[in-house]
Amino acid sequence: MKYKDYYSILGVDRSATTDAIKKAYRKLAHRYHPDVSEDPEGEEKFKALAEAYETLKNPEKRAAYDQLGRHQPGQDFQPPPGWGPQHGDSQFAFDDADLADLFAGFSGGRQPGGGAIRMPGQDYEVTAQISLEQAYSGTEVELNLTVPEHDAQGQLHRVPRSFKVRIPKGATDGQRLRLAGRGGKGFNGGRDGDLYLQVKLQPHTVFRVSGHDLYLDLPLAPWEAVLGATIDVPTLGGTVRLKVPPHTQAGQQLRLSGRGLPRPHGKEGDLFAIAQIVVPATATDVERGLFEQLAKESTFNPRARLQQEMNHAP
Amino acid sequence: MPPEHAEPEWLTEDHAFSLAELAELSGLSEAELRELVDYGAVTPIDPESSPWVFSGKCLLTVRTACRLRISFDLEPYGVALMVTLLERIQELETQLRALRAQTPHADR
Numbered sequence: 001m002k003y004k005d006y007y008s009i010l011g012v013d014r015s016a017t018t019d020a021i022k023k024a025y026r027k028l029a030h031r032y033h034p035d036v037s038e039d040p041e042g043e044e045k046f047k048a049l050a051e052a053y054e055t056l057k058n059p060e061k062r063a064a065y066d067q068l069g070r071h072q073p074g075q076d077f078q079p080p081p082g083w084g085p086q087h088g089d090s091q092f093a094f095d096d097a098d099l100a101d102l103f104a105g106f107s108g109g110r111q112p113g114g115g116a117i118r119m120p121g122q123d124y125e126v127t128a129q130i131s132l133e134q135a136y137s138g139t140e141v142e143l144n145l146t147v148p149e150h151d152a153q154g155q156l157h158r159v160p161r162s163f164k165v166r167i168p169k170g171a172t173d174g175q176r177l178r179l180a181g182r183g184g185k186g187f188n189g190g191r192d193g194d195l196y197l198q199v200k201l202q203p204h205t206v207f208r209v210s211g212h213d214l215y216l217d218l219p220l221a222p223w224e225a226v227l228g229a230t231i232d233v234p235t236l237g238g239t240v241r242l243k244v245p246p247h248t249q250a251g252q253q254l255r256l257s258g259r260g261l262p263r264p265h266g267k268e269g270d271l272f273a274i275a276q277i278v279v280p281a282t283a284t285d286v287e288r289g290l291f292e293q294l295a296k297e298s299t300f301n302p303r304a305r306l307q308q309e310m311n312h313a314p
Numbered sequence: 315m316p317p318e319h320a321e322p323e324w325l326t327e328d329h330a331f332s333l334a335e336l337a338e339l340s341g342l343s344e345a346e347l348r349e350l351v352d353y354g355a356v357t358p359i360d361p362e363s364s365p366w367v368f369s370g371k372c373l374l375t376v377r378t379a380c381r382l383r384i385s386f387d388l389e390p391y392g393v394a395l396m397v398t399l400l401e402r403i404q405e406l407e408t409q410l411r412a413l414r415a416q417t418p419h420a421d422r
Contacts, residue, residue, distance in 0.1 A: 029385055035378055035400060050385065123377075142317055162317040170324075173411075176374055177322035194339065196377075197322060208415035211408075215415045251418065265328045274418050 001078070003071035004099050006052035014066075018057060025053040051100045061103050098158060101148055121184035121193030122148070128197055130167060132204045132214075135261055136236040138169035143197075149185050165197060170264035172212050173201040206234060212261040212269030218254065219278045220244060235259045235271055242273060250277045329370030330359065336368055340376040342383070346390055350379060353394035375401065 007014050010024045029050070030036065034043040055061045064083070071077050079102070128141045143163045151157060163182060171177070176198055183193025207214040218233065228246035232239045235256065242254060253272045260269025283291065301307075323329060337344045350356050351366070356375050358366035378400065379393045388396065 026386070033382075033385055035382060046385075163320050164317045165320050165322060167322070176325040178325055178373070179320045179322050182318075182320050191338070195320070210412040210415035213415075217418045253416075264324045264326060272416070274416070276418050 001076065001099060001102075003068070003073060003075045003077050004048075004052070005070075005073045006056050006065060008073070009048050009052040010056065018059070021053065021056050025049060025057075029053075054100075055103045065103070098148065101158075104148075119187040120190040121186040123183045123193040123196060125196045125198065127200050128165070128167065129200045129202055130171070131202050132207060132209065132261075133236060134167070135171050135199070135201055136169060138167060140164055140166050143195075147184055163195070167197075167199065168264065169262045171199040172261055173199065173209055175199040207236070207271075209261070212263050214260045214269065214271045215253075216271065216273055217276050218242075218244075218273035219276045220248065222277055222279060225249070225275065225277050233271075233273055236261075244275070248275050250275055323370075325370040325373055327369045327371060331368045331370065331373055333366050333368070336373060336376055339373055341380040342376055346383075347376060349390040350376065350394050350397070353391060353398075355379065355394035355397045 007016070010021060010028065012021055012024045016024070029046065032039060032042040032046040032049060034046055037043075037046070039045070055065050067083060068077070068079055124145060124147065126143055126145065128143070130139055130141065141164075143165060145161050145163075146158050147161055149157055149159050163179070165177075165179065167177070176196060179195040179197065181192040182195035186192045201209055207216050209215075214236070216234070218231075220229070220231075224231070224244060225248045226246065228248070229244045230241055231244060233242045233256070237259065240256065240259065242256065244254065248254075252275045254275065256271040256273065258268040259271035262268045280287070331339070333344055333347060336342075337347055340347075342350075347356070351358065351361075356368065356372045356379075358368055360367070375397055379397050382388060382396050383390075383393045386392075386396075
């Protein structure tokens with residue numbers, strides 16, 4: 001079993017009072033708690049903090065932890081003979097256990113091999129990264145977890161579990177799914193835990209996602225914007241023809257109804273093509289001549305509104 | 315061991331939970347959940363009806379509440395306040411993402 005230095009995780013002395021331990025924990029928990037922290041590694045850090053605090057705040061567990069002696073973090077070690085919450089000949093399965101599993105045996109008066117307390121299984125939370133195309137058509141992801149489970153004797157083991165989860169079409173970024181009974185096994189008749197899956201969409205090179213709606217930038221040549229055009233636009237379901245009306249302004253959104261992401265129980269989101277007017281980086285002599293002619297002929301003043309606003313400014 | 319196949323359920327407005335189910339699935343007691351309702355941190359689909367029915371999204375809120383209560387050792391009122399503020403932040407983040415999605419990218 002690997003040693004963890006609970007005191008250094010919380011940044012306190014071995015002689016720290018329970019109050020000092022609580023203060024240290026609160027300060028760090030606030031910084032790393034996954035519900036409030038923006039740190040991408042916050043969750044892992046918080047788990048370590050919570051595990052350390054869970055043991056050190058309880059005098060009985062803290063004394064037992066101190067009896068394990070001092071080792072380097074990550075160093076393999078064995079608890080001294082007779083250590084911990086074993087009773088009679090029952091021995092803890094140390095090899096595949098985590099340090100936290102050892103101290104879980106202290107809680108709630110549960111004893112290995114017996115005890116009548118019903119313990120619900122642990123809930124697990126996992127994130128599945130999928131592509132926008134996978135969200136559009138639905139997909140299957142494989143989840144591999146290593147989870148603590150009680151055996152028939154009530155001893156904790158770390159066991160690998162593997163799931164194939166069908167993510168039905170209709171999921172979008174941040175969507176949560178629940179897999180009932182797929183968390184940790186309950187003990188003594190307690191219900192099995194659940195598995196909660198959070199869907200994360202990988203960024204897409206063409207589409208941006210907002211809920212079930214999609215946005216894409218649609219570049220138009222100046223003459224397409226003025227004269228109107230029928231152009232091919234990519235969608236997740238294949239290319240579609242879009243009629244750009246004459247006099248389309250930059251930033252104007254052209255809606256392609258039902259071409260967004262499907263919803264779980266309803267109609268599809270929409271795709272919005274945002275008009276962008278782009279000009280050629282270079283122009284041939286002929287093109288230049290045509291633009292010069294246009295400049296001479298046109299009475300269009302793009303800054304009319306700006307001039308009007310300035311004239312009325314106090 | 316071959317992977318187990320699992321069918322998920324959506325946690326959206328279309329999925330409903332009773333108070334007892336929320337309590338069992340969140341780890342909070344029914345009394346604590348009633349307090350969260352009193353403080354406005356979660357709202358039943360129809361607060362006037364009896365028994366209360368909650369949307370699937372409420373399960374996420376009350377699970378967060380349970381985590382916060384345990385992690386920060388908070389009173390129900392503190393939990394309700396924190397959950398309400400966190401949801402406000404989430405709403406604002408959703409609006410921000412929507413605005414970003416609607417803003418043309420300058421480099422294209």
